[in-house]
Structures are given as structure tokens and as C-alpha cells.
Amino acid sequence: ADPLALAEARAYQDRLTKPQGSLGVLEEVAVRLAGAAGASPPPTPAPAALAIFAADHGVHARGVSPWPQEVTVQMVANFLAGGAVANAFAAQAGVPVTVVDVGVAADLPDAPGLVKRKIGYGTADLSRGPAMTADQAVRALEAGITVARDLVAAGARCLITGDMGIANTTASAALISAFAGRDAAEVTGRGTGVDDETYARKVDVVREALRTNGLHSASGEPVPPDGGEALRALAAVGGFEHAAIAGFVLGGAAARVPVILDGVIAGAAALVAAALDPAAPDHCVAGHRSSEPGHAVALTHLGLRPLVDLELRLGEGSGGLLAYPIVCAAVRVMHDVATFDSAGVTEKPV
């Protein structure tokens, strides 16, 4: 982040016609985006674009989700037909939706709004060995970078992450366990709704994934990876959509465009992005905090504070889309609001 832009933005916030600090977290959002953009006030984050990265997961065979795998491809069709919650929230926020197939376990017909970057027909089972080859992980990362670059080239000034992939909270928990160095039980949640028996199995599967893939230290604690290890850990326990979203974050950061992270899948992916580029989180805004315990762990690790906290556990970009108008409002304050001097308002005596 640009220290001069950060300092300018902080000082300017205090000249605006409002009590100092009275916009709470929104002031910090605007200041952070100024630092990330290297300009105060930061650029208006509009128009925005949502990219929903869809993929399937070999670990689904372990019974970690009550939903059949076919729901991934069915929901992709629902997104493309405009019938999902993400479409409703995107319409509300005025944000176009792009769906990116990076690994759905079925061939998809061409459709407007669908970008085909399929790396494979689902990952391998992460609990039995690496989910992806190193080459696949790199290609999925590149797909995300490319989508970000293309959306920015088409005019987007804010990127919002979305995901779809039955069983992808299992891969998210494994990534967070590895990258944040926390036990599986601390970062595994009930996803879109699993019973106690399935939950216990899910925790076991996540722990097994780390051990099988050598991401477990001798002391029994996960090893926090960084640098080159990040790519190996990503390939070992990630999903194609996690890799692509990590690339999407890197692509947004490279273009100095803010990236609003959705839920736990994006949080896990952002940990990967941060390990590959420690400056990447400067360009991220945590859209919300989901019900998944791993999400809070990931956000704390990233140093990000979520804007929306309404017990969502849907994914698709839903939380990021709800946060988008709040991010816009935070930035708009720095463009539109009068200063004490310009408005002739008496300042509070010091």
C-alpha cells in the first residue's frame, strides 16, 4: 500500500463534515482502498463484475456433503438462466455475472455469460493424494488471473468473487488448516448443512487430507506454507475454483482494482494468494463473515474485517454482492462530502 495515499486519505477523512471517526469501519475501508490504489480519494469502484468460479471435487465421494454432485452443474445452469440468489443480489447491486467453468464434472453447452476454462472434470480426492497436479493448479491460477484481467479490460473497477462447487467447503477447510496452521476441527464447518455424523466424517477427511499430502508436521500441527510451498499445498488440497479465485485476487491486485471476497471459499483462496503475493490482501475487502468457522480464521490471518455479518452460508458471491454497495458508499464519502471549510460548518473545539 502507498503510505502517502494512506496518510492523505486519513487526513482528508478528518476534514469532512462529520465527527472524526463517526463512520467507523467505513473510514478504514476508504483509507485502505486509497493506499491500495495509490490515490486519495481512491477511484470509484464502479462498475463492478462478479465472477462465479465453478468446479467439482473428488472428495465428494467421501460423503462430506448431503448434496449430489450434479447440483454443481444444475446451479451453473441456474446462474446462466438468472434464477439463483447470486443473480438476484447482482441485479440489486447492478453487477453483471460471469460464470467460469474451471472444473465442472460435465460438459457444458456454450451460453452467454459462461467462460469455459475447464482444467478437469473435477479434482481428484484430496484425502487420498493431491487433488490437482502442479500443472493443473498453475493453469487454474492462470485462468483466474486471465478472467480478472479480461473483466478489468472490459471496464470493471471492482471485482467480486463467487464460487459454486458441491463439497468445496471441505477443500476450503483443508486449505485454511494448512495455510493458517490450525487443526481441522477448528476450521471445518457444516457447509450448506450437514448432520453430526457427516460433520465428524468431514473433520476426519480434512485431517486425513493434510496428513496424506504431507502438510502435517511431526508434532501433529499443520505446517503453514509460504512461497513455493503455497503452490504445492494448493494443488494438494485445493479445488480448481480455489486456485482460480486465488488467481482472480492476484489479477485484481496486479490491476490495482479492489477485490471483494465472498465467503469461506474466497477466504481460503485469498490465503493462497497472500502466500504467493504478500501485497495481495491490501487490495482485498472482506465482503462478509459466513457461518463457517474457518472463514473467521482465514480473515483474521489475512488481517481483514468483514463488512456484513448476517449468518449467510450460501456462497455464489452472495456476501460479496451485499457488501458492494457499502464499499461504494465508503468511497463515495471521500468524493462527495463537503469539508468543514467548504460547507461553513463549525468544527468541534479541540
Added chain:
Amino acid sequence: ADPLALAEARAYQDRLTKPQGSLGVLEEVAVRLAGAAGASPPPTPAPAALAIFAADHGVHARGVSPWPQEVTVQMVANFLAGGAVANAFAAQAGVPVTVVDVGVAADLPDAPGLVKRKIGYGTADLSRGPAMTADQAVRALEAGITVARDLVAAGARCLITGDMGIANTTASAALISAFAGRDAAEVTGRGTGVDDETYARKVDVVREALRTNGLHSASGEPVPPDGGEALRALAAVGGFEHAAIAGFVLGGAAARVPVILDGVIAGAAALVAAALDPAAPDHCVAGHRSSEPGHAVALTHLGLRPLVDLELRLGEGSGGLLAYPIVCAAVRVMHDVATFDSAGVTEKPV
């Protein structure tokens, strides 16, 4: 609330293409609005209208705020010129702003967007006796009802409360202390920023106001008023804008239009409205939770859960405006999202 519409809305939420309950608090918002409107899905809450009720307070003379009283009228001018945070947030949300003078301590020139319903040039000092006469309190209530009715007649399908009045967190604390039956120390906050000495004085002033106005029981606990007592308590320790916002809530409820409450001033006013009409909170959505401790007390008393929780302490309607797109998104889900049947998505096995 209409029990049939509530039940229909709950059942319909579970048919939509999302895991049951995965939209968390938003599902409950949509269901509540269906119950309030007596229709499932509930009507789209658009367009919305923000009304900022502005007034001054005799208790300002007690030194409860570091800001000079003239800031109220200066900020009214700032709202009318479009230079305040409320204007920026309203522009972001596409909401027109109406400013209502119900008691600013200065004569205001006519201006587009200004509604003149002045009841007095500020209230009397609530710590020395009643802030308003009973007649003034009724007229201020009526002003709020009229503004709500006029905005709905002009097409508004959602009302958002706003306020401006230097020292109005003191009156809010006194109202919440009286209506929620809590000690002054539990419900008094630092407003837009007071030092320790001023804070201690503010707590004393609130306690004194309750005692002076006979709102203190023999045991030393405030008496929770209801029915006819509500009007007396409002007149005793409220502000003109509190009375008007209480009326605004009643007017919205009467028109079956949702009212998004802003911060602690609206929370205090909604307690008054709820005492006058126990069904009024059914039509209210708590836009946010401010930093003021009394606000959380008021919301708990009203049974409302805030949507935004970002440490705002500005007022003006800022928190309500941030919540408005979230409310719209919650309702839009019920209009736009496909069902499992219609989209051909496999349901989770029971």
C-alpha cells in the same frame, strides 16, 4: 403481523434454490416484511425515501455535547446543499432526501427538499422540567405521521429515518432509560465524541431528567411507561425529532410500508411508537447498530436485530441508508429466485 403471510413466506423460502436457512438473517427480514405487508412475497420496498428530522435541544445548555448548537442549522444547510454523508449514502442507494425542520433553533429560508413543520425553537431543558408541552409532543408526532403519509402518497414504498440535532443522544438516552427501564449509566454513550468529564455530566443529566420529570420509581429504577404514560414520558424527556420520528414510524406502519430505523435516535423514537402501537415494530427493520450503548438496549427491547454493525455513530440516516440495499436484496430473493422444481435443481435428500 399476518400469520398466514408469515407462514407462506417461510414455506416459500424453503422451496428456493438455496440450502434452507442459508441466507441467515435475510430470510427472517423477508419473512417479517411479508407478515407486516400481509402478502407473500412482500412488496418490493422501492422507491424509498429518507426523512431527516432536525431539531435543537434545551439540554444543550448543560454542556452535554462539545459541538455548538449552531451546528444543527449548519448541517441542515449542508443536507440541503447535498454535502453531507447522508447525501452521499442516499445518492449511492438512489434514495431522495427530505429534511424536516421540527424544531431547529433558527428560522430557515425556504429551500427545495425542506419541509417546515417547526414546533418550537428547540425544546426546553429536559433536566429542569418537561422538554415539551403535551401539545407540542402531539404536534411533533403528527408532523412525523404527516411526512410519512405524504411520502407514501408520493410513491415511497420504504421509509428511512434520519435525524439531526446537537445533543439529541442525551434525549435519546433519557427516553431509552425511561421506556426500557434501565439506569442512565447503562444507556448513555459518548454520542459523536465527548470526553470523560462531559460523559460523566451527561449521565448525571440523564438521571436528573428522569427524576425531575417523575419518571423515576421510588426504588430508584426508571418506570417503563406504556399507553397514555408514553406521551407524557415523550414530552418530558424527548426531542421534537424523537416525537416526529415516532410519528413517522406510526405513519409507515399505518400505511403498511416498511420503516428502516437508523441509529439510537430512531431506536429511542421507536420505543415511543411501540408504546403507542404495539404492532408498530412489526413494520420496522433495524438498519444498524451504532456505538451508543442505549441503541442495543432499545433494539433488544423492540425485538429487532440490526443488519449493519460497522461502528457508525453519525446519525443523519447513514446506517439506515447502508441497510436499504440489504433489505431490497432480501425481498428480491422472494421475487426473482427460481424454485428447485422450476430450475430442475436436485434437492438435498432429507
